[in-house]
Amino acid sequence: MDRKTYTAELAGLRELRAEITAAEKAVAAARKELDKLTAQRSRRVAGLAGYEGAQAPAVAKASGLSVGDVVRIAPLLDPTPAAVRAAKPDDQAPAAAPAPAPAAAPAAEPTVAVAPPLTRPAAVPEQPTPAPAPAPAIALTAPVPETGPRELPTLPEGPAGARFEAVTTGLSSKRPNFTQQARSTVFLDAAAGVLAVRDQTVRLDLGTRTPGEILDAVLATAPGTERVYITAGAPWHDGAERYSTLKDAVAAWLNTPSDRWTTATGSGRDKLAGHFVHQRQPVGRYAPAAAPDSGTTEIRSMGEWFDPDGADVVTCRQAFTLLWQALRRHWDDAVLMGSPSQTGRDLWSRTIPTTGKWAGGYPVLSEELRGLLHATGGQGRTELILPPRVPEQLPALVEYDRTFAYAKHLWKSPVGTPRRITAAAFAAMTEQEQTKALMSCSHWNIKVTVPAGWNHVGLLPAPVTGDRAWIYPCEPGATFTTWAGGAEVHLALSNHIAPWRVEILGGLLFEDGKPLDEWGKRLKSAWADLTNLSRIHADERQRQAAYLASRAVRSVLLFGLGGFAQRPRLVSGTTPTGEALPPGAEILGQDGQVVTWQRQAGFSRDPYAHPEWAAYVWSGARAALLDMKYRQGKEVIGHAGALHAKPGTVVYFGTDGIALTERQPWPYRGEVGDYLLKGHLTGPVEHPTSQEQYLKLRGLGRAELAEKGADQ
Incomplete structure (x- = not known):
């Protein structure tokens, strides 16, 4: 210099x-x-x-x-x-802890009220985890939830109950008879102002990064663009400090006034209208103000598909190319749509059989039954377990993540019209028939009692009001009424520690089918191809792109499955300030010109609404967090999951993974559903008091494991 x-x-x-x-x-x-x-x-x-x-x-x-x-x-x-x-003795104090349970209470046979007891299998000798030494008595008191129990719906009697054993007339999932059209797509690093279009990159002047300025710059370089993915920079967070919530900031950015652009109103097949307000992955849909019917251009977040994790815009575009190529090997007409959810549903629809019983399509359940499943079928288990159930100072924080977890639970799903099972009908079954019913595709209304002497994590979800929606009681003697899938109920009755008492109040028994099996097999194959490519490719950029593409396949399955749940629609929109809002609208934010709102619009007449599939897979995945079997052919050769760790060592459940205070001898074979060691933070570690604190510690644990290796 x-x-x-x-x-x-x-x-x-x-x-x-x-x-x-x-x-x-x-x-x-x-x-x-x-x-x-x-x-x-x-x-x-x-x-x-x-x-x-x-x-x-x-x-x-x-x-x-x-x-x-x-x-x-x-x-x-x-x-x-x-x-x-x-x-409560005090609104801020936790409930009094029960007396410590005996360390070794004898296990009673599982009991079902007004029914013969189901048989509990003997302990599996080939279980890899050695029998733990007796743990010190732990007060298993969960903090009192901020809000009280939530009452779940039940199956009504008489004519009203018939609607819960019915399908919607004239509505079924059918194989599409059209080819999905691809959209002209570009990728933009909004932080660096670099656009990846086709096989070249262009540096753009984005001005103040408003939607209008971004669209002007992109379309000047790449005319005809219909979709812009932001890979870095998150312009919707610009000026977020001026707003009370991040959602308000995003809504204000999406609705930034522009002389050249207006909010798209939508028309034709698959043309969505309006913006989607989300804190980190919003969708902006715009049309030229001078010709609003001439076409729509979307601004979306790359985070919908995968976390770019520092990858440059070219690598992100290459990941999309590899994703499309991997899917095309299994679907001749595969097209990447705007979101993983849309893509997953479209790909599934192209696996609907053309022969056999369901060649005419899969019937959609009645609106009443869909509403019941929506209210009673929880999603993944997310739970932070607090002291005194675990130590204040953790000796370590060890994270295990189930590889491509939901893909393991797609081989069987409920189909057709369910059969209602009353308490009396279940009691009249033989023990073998009861076990078969629970192991079939089923959904049960049950009254649960935690057994005396129980000193491990909760097994079944209990409903509460508030943000958490579901908790997992584990205090000995605790009683609650809930709904759960057959896999979870069977595990509660037959787990190797101590059976829980479960009274069957009623249930829905479906026919076992395979509507998701072919879809899952193809996605698993695409995921495996990309995962292998990410390990063996000679070029570092290609390896990273293949890894990101494999994460995108995971998103296609995860969010595609969630799309089947078809929750009551949440519609958002904008209205000029001073004009009347739609009935039931909830204001999300406003500025001097427009009010941004959202409202529930009930269940749509959606031919792809199958909450029974989502609920069944979610139930199976929750059960596998507690007990997953390793099989060689049909033989069970080992177990993994929270119930195979020592009491008092499980710190966190997070949908498809768990965190503990010590390593586990669970083998990793690289197969879907296997528990992969993902992070190890050496202790002592102060116990996290919130999910945010846990996520920070999880990041530190992943970084430490990456630095020191799995053999540390």
Whole structure:
């Protein structure tokens, strides 16, 4: 470096110093304004408690707070039943801990009320985990939830109940008779202003990164573009510090006024209208203001498909190419649509059989039955287990993740019209018939009692109000009523530690079918091809692109399966300020020109609505977090899962993985469903008190394992 360059760099550094000082002042002013707005919000929340019909969940949504935060500000809005509150010695204190259970209570045979007991299998001798030494007595007291129990619907008697054993007339999932059209797609690094289009990259001037400026810059370079994926930069978070919630910031960015662009209204097949407001993966749909019917261009997040994890825009585009190529080997007409969910559903529809019993399509259940499954079929298990059930100081934090987990549970699914099973009908079955019913595709309304002496994690979900929706009671003697899939009920009755008492109150028994089997096999094959490519390719960029593409296949399956659940539609939109909002609209945010809102629109007449499939797979996956069998052919050669770890060592459940305080001898064969060691954080580690803290520790554990290796 010569003197002239040195002097120029010093001058530039002084300018940067001035800019940093100005930015620091702006941040301080913004923080002061944020504190002012936060205090104003608290006053408004407290004021709403004066309205007799005010409800904490509604106030929480409108304010961007959790239900617990709303209740702390306005205790009058506490939705906990009065009887539950009266039972607490103090609203902030946990319930009193029960006396420690005996360390070795004899295991009773599993019992089903008004029915013969189901047989509990003997302990499996080839189980790889050695029998743990007796653990010290642990007070298994879970903190009192912020809100009380939630009552689940049941199957009505008489004519009303017939609708719960019916399908929707004239509605079924049929194989499409058209070829999906591909969209012209480009990839944009909004941080660096680099656009990847076809086989070249172009540097763009994005201005202030508003939607209109991004669209102008992209279409000037790549005319005819219909979809823009943002791989880095997240422009929808620009200026987020000015808003009380991230969702408000995203909504404001999506609706940034533009003379050249307007919100798309949609038309024709698969042409969605309006924006989708999401904190991190929003979708903006725009049309030219001068010709709104001439076409739609979407701005979307690459994070819908996979976490780019620092990959450059060219690598992200290459990952998309590899994904398409891998899918085309299994579907001649495969097309990558806007989201993994749309792509997964479209690919599945092209596996609907053309011969056999279901050649005419799979019938869609009645709206009443879909509503029941929506209310009673929870998704993946997410649970942070707190002291005293685990130590305050963790000796280590070890993370295991099930590889491509849901793909293992697609080989069998419920089909057709279910048969209702009453408590009396179940009691009249033989022991063999009961076991077969539970092992079949089924969904059960049950009353559960945790056995005396139980000192491990909870096995069955219990409904509660509030953000968590489901908890997993494990206190000895705890009793609750819930719904669960047959796999979970059977595990509770036949686990190797101690059987739980389960009273069958009623249930739905489906025909066993394979509607997802072919779809799952093809996706597993595409995933395996990409995973192998990510390990053996000589070029580092190609290896990374193949890995990202394999993650995208996972998203296609995961979100495609979630799409079958077909929750009641949540419609969002915008209305000019001052005009009437649609009935039932909930305001998400507003500026001087438009109000952004959302509202529930009930169940649509969707031919691809199959919540019975999603509920069955989710139930099987939750059961496998507790007990998964390793098989060689039909022979069981080992077990893995939370129930095969020592009591008091399980810290966290996270959909398809668990975290513990010590390593487990679970073999990893690279097959779907296997438990892979994903992270190891050496202790002592302060126990995380929230999911956010856990996720930070999980990241540290993954980094440590990557640095030291699996043999540390």
